[in-house]
Amino acid sequence: MKYLVKKFDQPLKGAVQLTSSKSESNRALLINALSGNQLQLHNLSAARDTQTMQRLLKESGEVWDVLDAGTTMRFCTAFLAVKGSGQTITGTPRMCQRPIGVLVEALRKLGAEIEYLGQDGYPPLKIIGIKDQQASLIEIPGNISSQFISALLMIGPSLPDGLTLRLTTEVFSRPYIEMTLDLMRRFGVQSLWEGNEIKIA
Template sequence: MSTSIKLKRTSVLRGTAQWLPASKSISNRALIINALAGGASELHNLSDANDTQLMLRLVNSTDPIIDVEDAGTTMRFLTAYFSVTRQQKTLTGTSRMKERPIALLVDALRTLGVEIDYLEKEGYPPHRIKSFAGQKVQTISIRGDVSSQYISALMMIAPTLPQGLTLELTGKIGSRPYIEMTAALMKHFGAQCTLLENKVIVPHQTYKPAAFTVESDWSAASYWFSFAALADQAEILLPRLSLDSLQGDSKIVDIMKVLGVNAVLEKGLLKLTKTDHKKELHWDFTHCPDLAQTVAVICAVKNVTGYFTGLESLRIKETDRIAALQNELRKIGADLIEIDSEHWTLKPSAALPDSAYFNTYKDHRMAMAFAPLATRMDVEIEKPEVTRKSYPNFWKDILSFGIPAT
């Protein structure tokens, strides 16, 4: 593995991101639902991201110990899946995974009737699923402001429960598009659910096998919007994307209208070109937190003051992404200032250095968010292999655009 990758400044970009991955969010949900449906579905264009490849391998694993590495979605979905399918498993992961809370999901599963023990720190992996004697309750209350993945995990197993399941969501609902994505995929495989403002109702049903093709990943596409925004000249084509997408991160289209990128579908490809940008961006990232790092870097470079809300969940991702952003933005003269627990201001850079070295904190999104700075300066990115988590061929696509890399 390389310790770093160096990108030489390249200000004109034209080409196609041929290696844009399929959506890992959709892929991982499809794999869990397919397993609950008996495993007979034809699933096409599954993501080659490491998170999905882990899910593909682990969902049918007979091993008693399941190592999800750094894949949070895989950890949460498999915890619920193994619980209701009465599989005795120990789930573990990297040192960072052992710092990411799972108590809300475990508490919900315990309320249902699953016996789960923590093996090290209370409320955190690793944990052991011991048994599921049977469903004890039909309704569970769970916070909606921590992670939508807990909610999606419970939604997907709900049809298999004899009484179905009603989820009462308390507090602010974060990443709601991911909950809607889960409901849409459940419907595709024959299970209906009702989404209300603060409630999800899923009756007992049987999933049915169905063919399904996964669309490209909008989170991955967001980095090419950043390249287009920061380059002096750009015409970038992105394959297999739908403007009518299940993915909440398709909101990047609307954000980038403010930040100077126009996106239109032409002959099955999404074409990105430059346009005028505004001097301020006001945006609530509650429902698309994975876009925050990308957008912060763009604002920092284009002299756009950002007024952000909805960043709270970034603290429990692969790293504390707020702290990581603050550290790395300061290297280019910008800053992400916390006004209070719900409001942040992005202070843009007055002048960029000629070059900079960026740490990635074992976080794929940190690496890809700062890579587009290669349109303005020479950059060096620490541990480039972290992108395998969601976009294994990211650097290959960068090379195809003529950006020199060593």
């Protein structure tokens, strides 16, 4: 097979539209859902994790299956703690081997009722949700997955007393936390990060 390549005498001018990253898209979808889906989002990632997030946020089933989407598992666990009605969240066998205990413990301190349906510290989970907020200050290590921290930050505005996260160790994934806070600002959420504390009204 032969190809004919033509040389242009002048530079080409144009623009290539790139889709958003999975990290940006999944955060934007969750924040929008928490704020009542007031905005129509465009240019979302085509990744399966993002497609799974969109599917789950549109349905009202009793079982939320995230498949193998780790970001979706962590973000939707926090979402169901403030917006759910007793759903079970699960995933593939491999997903049910990925630890989620740090996030569950933090949500329990906030007042969520969460039951492990298998091994403690791992999905699947039965999430009753937060009826009365039990705390507004949560201590959590900074060297864990930023997805745990981001999940908590994003539900902060939905809590009656807001949320302050005190990071008890060095922060390993600061850019991803800053991405979360920046996207929240675009939805009108004010935050303050001073020292080792992040405050969400």
